[in-house]
Amino acid sequence: MIDSSSWIWPITFVFAGAGSTFLGPFLPRLATSWRLLDHQAGFLVSSLFLGSFTGTLLLSPKLRRTVFVGSLSACIGLLLFAVCVERNLGILVAVASITVMGFGLGQLMSSINLLVGSAEGGRRARRLAWIAAAFCLGAILSPVLTTVVIRGLSVSARLALFAPLFLLPLLWASRRELSDPRSSVETHTQGLGPQAWHTAWRCIVLFLIYGGVEASVVSWMPMVAARYQLGTLGKAQWITSIFWMSLSASRMVMALLQQASREVDTLRASTIGAALSLVWLIAAPSPVALILTCMIAGVCLGPIFPLLLSSSIGYGLSERALGMALAACGLGAAVFPSILGIVASAGSLRGAMMVPIVGLCLLLILRWWPQRNTITLNPQVTKVTSV
Numbered sequence: 001m002i003d004s005s006s007w008i009w010p011i012t013f014v015f016a017g018a019g020s021t022f023l024g025p026f027l028p029r030l031a032t033s034w035r036l037l038d039h040q041a042g043f044l045v046s047s048l049f050l051g052s053f054t055g056t057l058l059l060s061p062k063l064r065r066t067v068f069v070g071s072l073s074a075c076i077g078l079l080l081f082a083v084c085v086e087r088n089l090g091i092l093v094a095v096a097s098i099t100v101m102g103f104g105l106g107q108l109m110s111s112i113n114l115l116v117g118s119a120e121g122g123r124r125a126r127r128l129a130w131i132a133a134a135f136c137l138g139a140i141l142s143p144v145l146t147t148v149v150i151r152g153l154s155v156s157a158r159l160a161l162f163a164p165l166f167l168l169p170l171l172w173a174s175r176r177e178l179s180d181p182r183s184s185v186e187t188h189t190q191g192l193g194p195q196a197w198h199t200a201w202r203c204i205v206l207f208l209i210y211g212g213v214e215a216s217v218v219s220w221m222p223m224v225a226a227r228y229q230l231g232t233l234g235k236a237q238w239i240t241s242i243f244w245m246s247l248s249a250s251r252m253v254m255a256l257l258q259q260a261s262r263e264v265d266t267l268r269a270s271t272i273g274a275a276l277s278l279v280w281l282i283a284a285p286s287p288v289a290l291i292l293t294c295m296i297a298g299v300c301l302g303p304i305f306p307l308l309l310s311s312s313i314g315y316g317l318s319e320r321a322l323g324m325a326l327a328a329c330g331l332g333a334a335v336f337p338s339i340l341g342i343v344a345s346a347g348s349l350r351g352a353m354m355v356p357i358v359g360l361c362l363l364l365i366l367r368w369w370p371q372r373n374t375i376t377l378n379p380q381v382t383k384v385t386s387v
Contacts, residue, residue: 009112010134012169016109017138017244019074019101019166023048024218024240025143026155028226030085038349040091042341045219046334047095049211051077051102053330056110059323064173070107071170077101078163086156102330108169109135110326117313125263125310129255132306136248139218140241200321202366203312204328209363210304211329212336216356217278217297218243219337220349224281225290227349239294246298254303267307268368273300275360282353304363305329 023045031041055073060066077100084094116127153161218240225239254266277297284290312325336355344352 008169008172009116010131012108012112013131013134014138014141015165015168016074016105017135017140018142018162019078019138020048020052020105020109020135021139021218021240021244022142022159023098024222025238027219028222029155031223034088034091036091038344039338039341041223042219042338042344044091044095044098045215045341046338047099048102048105049215049330049333049337051099051104052106052109053102053327053334054099055103055106056323056327056330057106059107059110059327066107066111067169067173070104070111071166071168073104074101074108074166075104075163077104078166079160082156082159082163085159086154104166106327106330108166110323113309113326114322117309124313125306126255128306128309129251129303132302133248133251133255136244136251136302139244140248142244143238143241199315200324203308203315203321204325206308206363206366207312207325208328208332209359209366210308210332212332213274213356213359213363214301214305215333216336216340216353216359217301220340220344220353221281221294224349224353225287228290239291242291243294243298246295247302248298250299250302251306254306263307263311266303267311268364270300270303270307271360271364271367274304275357275364278353278357278360282350 027041027045030036030044036044055070060069077097080097081094081101083089084097112131113128116131117124221243222239274297277293277300281290281293281297284293309326312322336359340352340355343355
């Protein structure tokens with residue numbers, strides 16, 4: 001019996017959230033110290049998500065192996081990055097270490113998402129929302145781990161102390177027999193022909209776009225705040241925590257109140273609201289307006305990932321298609337921030353923030369583009385519905 005509700009999964013996602021987002025509040029400090037250009041900073045962020053994409057793409061069907069490799073890689077990668085920061089080894093070594101860390105996070109988060117997603121019916125979206133909220137909690141704590149906890153130590157020393165926490169799921173799984181989480185999810189893609197694969201590729205593209213949008217907002221929002229409104233790096237880094245608190249709150253509310261019959265409406269409203277809030281983020285006339293806009297953006301973006309994942313699992317996609325969709329999320333997170341950095345270097349950072357806005361518009365168009373004969377949201381129901 002697969003334990004899709006074990007306490008270890010949300011705990012692991014707290015650590016994963018802190019590790020996946022620590023570059024957001026840490027990047028302005030590192031860019032100033034190393035005198036990085038915007039495109040170099042964007043490439044550093046992209047390396048984390050490129051590693052996550054690779055880790056997801058190489059996901060093993062054996063959960064024990066995935067947990068072991070993911071835990072070790074995340075721990076080792078963060079330790080190497082801490083050494084790189086301490087000794088100022090340069091951007092190339094930093095990119096290599098962050099890529100290793102991202103690989104481990106991709107292995108951990110993707111396998112857990114598939115495991116928790118094996119829950120039946122209406123519980124699926126709620127459980128996915130809970131672990132997504134746990135990820136947000138870790139993201140909220142990320143600036144605390146890098147700037148507040150044990151203030152007498154350097155930032156690199158604090159990162160090095162945080163790295164061993166990634167070994168907790170490895171220790172938990174070392175004495176347990178864990179089945180393949182995807183074996184409990186009914187899959188249909190392989191037997192439905194070209195139409196099913198059309199649906200699968202649409203899901204993959206949607207995840208690629210969303211991963212890029214969220215990573216761009218999280219990674220560059222502190223830089224936008226520091227450059228245009230808040231002035232100092234110390235204040236700007238907390239904008240990420242405000243964003244993640246809003247994101248977490250919206251996912252917890254969704255986990256408690258969301259009804260399966262309203263998932264499509266919630267997803268549409270969240271996407272439109274997120275796009276509008278990011279437009280206002282660019283034009284925010286004051287620090288107060290910027291902070292409020294970040295909160296609204298977090299509330300709107302919060303439900304999108306768990307709802308996309310729940311609907312993709314509900315389509316009955318094959319193991320391969322689901323793995324590719326989660327990998328695409330990491331790929332989008334690797335590509336979009338780098339594109340944003342390139343656009344910022346060529347023009348302005350404020351103008352470059354149009355990149356995630358365009359991504360949300362594409363997500364909205366692709367998700368509700370008319371399509372016939374699409375497999376149903378619930379694989380146990382046989383009637384035809386739109387994507």
